[in-house]
Structures are given as structure tokens and as C-alpha cells.
Amino acid sequence: MMILLNSQPTAIPENCDLLTLLEATFSACFSTFCAVAVNRRFVARARYSQTTLRENDQVDIVVPMQGG
């Protein structure tokens, strides 16, 4: 099935959960200075494995940047 990962169409397996997606996609690069929202709602790190992704879900991953 397809999801939008940071606005990019991405194919993932059916019933894939967020933790599996992040580990498979980013492996060791996925670190503690990232946070995730699914369909514009924050998902706490502790809930990644319980968050099953669905067709057309929008997954946004953010990292720190400079800001004013």
C-alpha cells in the first residue's frame, strides 16, 4: 500500500506499524532527535509499535533546525 512519507509517495507492506517503517527505512540513522506525526497528529515514541499505518496515511518526520 502507499503512504506519504514527508510528502513523498512511499510503498510499505500492509499492516505495517510505525516502528517497523522507521527502523526499516532509516535503520541506525533513526535517532532520538526525530519526532513523528501521522495525519497531522503527534505520535509519541512509545506508541510507534502500536500505530498501524493505513493506505494514504501522511507520515511527517521532523528534526531540529535553527529558528527565530
Next chain:
Amino acid sequence: MWTLADRLLSSRFLLGTAQYPSLKVMQEVIQASQAQVLTVSLKRQCPRENAGADFWSALQKLNCQLLPNTAGCRSAEEAVATAEMAREIFQTSWIKLEVIGDDYSLQPDPFELLKAAEALVQKGFEVFPYTTDDFVLGQRLVDCGCRILMPWASPIGSGKGLLNPYALAVLRDRLPEVTLIIDAGLGKPSQATQALELGYDGVLLNSAVALAEKPVLMAAAFRDAIIAGRAAFKAGLMLERNTACPSTSLIDTPFWRQERSDEP
């Protein structure tokens, strides 16, 4: 020393971390400014690109309180989600709440701002709302649990200074218990002094330093201007008068009222 939220600080200078020519310059600026609170943000990027790692590393060395913002958010829903992501990454409940309502002026959307503030206070955040100088909006934000307000001086990045000192003074007079920080629009150190002279508790700025020809020198200039403004406020400014009043006493001035022989 003063207290911002529950943190004891010596500096009243809050500084943004954006727009510097390099991370090295940013670090030198922060050191020169003596700022203890730094604003930071989030960007959407995949971690496989090692995104943000250098900045993150630089931040951790600075040992400053971080104030994440919700820049770019246009609705309460977006701002709340961004704040929650920021709390998880930066490990702080402080959030500079920005909900923009107009792209031209970057003016806050007062309705979405209030809605977001209410939700975030309920979720345990210390909300620093970027707001206008509107007193009623400020009062509503305080009513919903904001202990700090950050009214603009003028539009973000404009450098125009305090466009409506009257409205800002009204906020100060009417909300004496609230921590007030001027956020956005300052371009010159003298404008920071003016804000502190009005009784504002601090200033938050970024562009005025980052876009200066010599950012490190400008950071020091703002640092000193803020100290001067606070000292002036504590000293008590003289009352303004509409007429001249000589500072040198004219009593016993030589020739005062001496009649001239050629006068009729």
C-alpha cells in the same frame, strides 16, 4: 536575576538561532549576547540524511534553555502537533506559540492562537504566545493560563522597532503580573532599550543580529542596550513635559533682567 516561567535567569536577552552565516558564527553570537534562552525550530526531513545532527550537537554544547517555536503553523491543530513533537525532541515543555494568520505581515491569527494556547496549557506546556499588541487578546491568553506574553513590536524581520509604543505600554500597565517579552520587529539596540524602559521583562530577536554586518558585535550591542533599558526602568524615568524648563537655575544669573541703557 529574574524568573522566566520557573527558570532563574541573569540575561533578559532571548535570541533566535536562525539566519547566521555559519554554526560557528551562531555560537560566537550566543556567547557575546550572554543569552540564556535560545529559540529553535523543527523541519520536515528524513533522518537518513543525518539532518540536524550538526545543529543538535552545537546546541547541546551551549547549555542554554531552549525555546522551540511552532513557526509555519497556520492552525491550532498544526501548532499543537508541532509543539508536541518539539517537546519530545527538545525535552522541554516551553513552547513559543506561533500561529500565523497573514503571509504578508506574518501577523498572528488571534482566533487560532487562543485555541492552540488553551489546548497546550491543558497538555502541560509553558506557552509563550507570539501575539499582537492587542490588550483584549492578551487578556484572553492570560485567562486561559499563559503566564508570559510575547507581543510583536512590528512585523517579523522588518526591523521597524516599536510601531505602537502606546499599545505596548497599555499591555504593561494592565497586565502587571504577566511576564512581557517583545518578540519580533526590533532592528536597533536603541529599540530594545525602549522596550525595557517601558517595563518589558525582556526581548526576543534574531534578524537584527543575524543580518548585521558584524553579528557578534551587534549581539554585544543588544546585550548592553537591554541592560541599559532595564536599569533606566528601575531608575524611574523623569516625567515628560510640554514646555522647556532650564536645568540651570536662573536665580542670581549674571545680568539677568539687567536693564540696558539703550532700551526705551
